[in-house]
Amino acid sequence: MSRTIDAVVSPTQTNTIPADISGQMLDLDEDDDLEVFSKDSTLADGNMFNASMQTSPGSMVNQCKFEEDEEGDSKDIFITVDNPESHVTAIETFITYRVLTKTTRSEFDNSEYEVRRRYQDFLWLKGKLEEAHSTLIVHPLPEKFVVKGMVERFNGDFIATRRKALHKFLNRIADHPILSCSEDFKVFLSAQAWELTTYKKQGPGFLSRMGETVRAVANSVRGVKNRPEEFTAIQEYVEDFSNKISCLDKVTQRIVKEQKEYLEELKEYGPTYTLWSGSEEELAEQLKGVAGCIERCCKETEEQVGHLSDTLVPVLHEYVLCAETLKAVLRRRDNIQAEFEAKNETLATKKVDRDAESSDLGFVWGSLLGKNPEEARHQRQERLDGEIEELKEEIDKLEDRVEWANNALKGDWGRWQRSMRGDLKSAFFSTAEKNVDYYEKCLAVWETFLLSQRTEPSEETDRDNTP
């Protein structure tokens, strides 16, 4: 059975891949699918750090590495999320973000788009992408609202954090070779508010979505029987990774908390030296000097905590969510395989039925109604054969689906791992770098003070204080 490029992308969607998406994808037959994915993943990673994100030496190293692998393909779509605004209607108050897109891709009519989107819209996009590509790894969205600490939805920090996460979300999709071609994605970036609302109303209705969910639940209950070894390995890894990253998330948040409390105490410490200097004559200068040093260290500490909160905390949190996404993706893959296995079992049963001696109830009834036993048997055979043929067709489709799902996941898995390594390495590197910077600045403060003490002419004999 020949497969078109469409089928490779997704068996359920009907849109074609635009012609200019990576020349390698055209003219490939099925055997090169795997290669396509692994090649594409190297292409995408190099553009992870776009202009609006801070580049630390670590991330630049990363970028260079992947640029070596690239075959000169550069980023052709740039998205920024900024400018949160509050909207008040009769029913509700909500925040919208400006989404600015600049692109040279031909499937877009214009080269620039500016739209406003709210969180709900992002959720919709994510849902559509996951629906269409159930075993691809879609970068997580920031959470709906922070339960812990009951942060108000319209708090400045909360909005800023969310905005950054939304920005990252869209850019990750833009970097993804398959997801970025999604029609939903294009509409999200380009449609005006009312256009989007209309578009959202299309597509499978509520009932059919319900049907999907029911089927998925049923399959997950059944469970998968012959999961390939590599996916079991991935699942085990994801379990462990999830634990570790959650731990790191908690540890980092604890560090931030302790550091903030340290800062609070430090802020009270400096002034006591100033207070003391008021009672002294000879020592006054020196005491004020110490107070000054402590004050400056306070500022540096504040900056360091800020950096930690802005850089490391969000990344770790993102990967906590990623771990959950991965678990969901693995579950969906399992479900697809489970459905396939279930159908196979049904086929086997039907075959057994067909080949079995006709001592079934149907035959008995048939004879009661006065049917010719020979004819009845023949009719039954024909019916079963028909059903078997139908099943075989369905099974073929499902088999394709399984293989496609597996390949999609395998390809995206490598891509995700590289992406994860890059992100976490960069975040930790940046943190370490900031810490070195922090200590260097504090060192300078105290060394300056010490120097001022030693150059002061003193009446008594010079005491040699070697550090």
Next chain:
Amino acid sequence: MMADSGPKEVAVIGNTDLTSAELDNNIKNTMVEIEKGTSLLRKMEISVAEAEKRTGKNTVNMQELYTVYLIETRPVDALTEGITPDSLWRRYSEFELLRNYLLVTYPFVVVAPLPEKRAEIVWHKLSADNMDPEFVERRRVGLENFLHRVASHPVLCNDNIFYIFLTEQDKDWKEMVYETGFQAKADSRLKAVNAAFRVKNPDGRFTELKHYSDDLQTVLSQLLRVRARVADRLYGVYKVHGNYGRVFSEWSAIEKEMGDGLQSAGHHMDAYAASVDDILEEEEHYADQLKEYLFYTDALRAVCRKHELTQFELEMVALDLACKKQQKEELVTGTVRTFSLKGMTSKLFGQETAEQREAKLQVLEHQLKEGEEAVKEKNTESDEFVKTAWVDIERFKDQKDRDLKEALISYAVMQISMCKKGIQVWTNAKECFNKM
């Protein structure tokens, strides 16, 4: 009620009649004495070498656990000859007794304080238990410091009781101390408080010094408290990083490419977490230096109180003299200038006879003579006290400025060391992350 006509011609109104040149000269002389090496410390090496636990019966005949400290002494030049030091054991209460004796015997001296009896103003990781080896060790250092302070003091170092405390185990030192009768000489607290309230013309410098002591006590207490809290928090920050070490190590087991980098980064996080213990231990030494001066404020106040008491006694004696003079005047002139019971009774019951008056006059003359003697004595006493006290106060001030200046410098040095350690650890960690 007797109106106070103010005895102006007799009492010294607290202001020293030493010129500033004479004051300076006094200070110079003291300095020269120290430099000439008359202080005990120059001749003799003193150390509190060890601490040991003993059990024994206390005053209420109950078993108790206490610590004794080994005091070692040897002549300074003995170092080269390899002579083993003399040694004896003393417990904390004996140190206290010594100090009380010195306080009473030399009230014009700002006597060095003892280290804390119980651990106070500590950050939570430091034990407040008296038996804790770290506390005992810090106390040992504090006691040695106390002995050095006394031994290098130009006046105190010559005290015999102090010398025996250091050198002779056999004699019943405690008995000796009690035999000096110092306890009788001690001023009652009540007397001192009373004097503080009622003194009229204390030397302005002492009043200023008293205020300074109070201020210094307040500010140092606050500073030490906040420092302890800061230390607490710093401890927390460093120790939480230890968790990174553990989790990185576990995580490295499931990663192929990142494994090595994570593992070594984890080690550096462990090192970082562990480094805070040394940092805070060093800082504790700084805190102890500040604590010594916090406790010194008590000694300063004691000297001020003694001055107030002396001045007050002088004022009382002078007042008494003035009263007597007035009485004589009234008797001689026969006039009653102020309302008095005597005046009343004489009006009511008639004047006294000439003989009676003569007798009274004689008694008064005698009392006046005594009174004048007393005033002269008290005056001299007060003068002496002010003079010697102020010399010692200047000595103390110089010592304080020197010591605290050094302490602050050493604090800066500690901070620098901490920063350097931090730079090293995080630079290493950065390298490891880079290899991930």
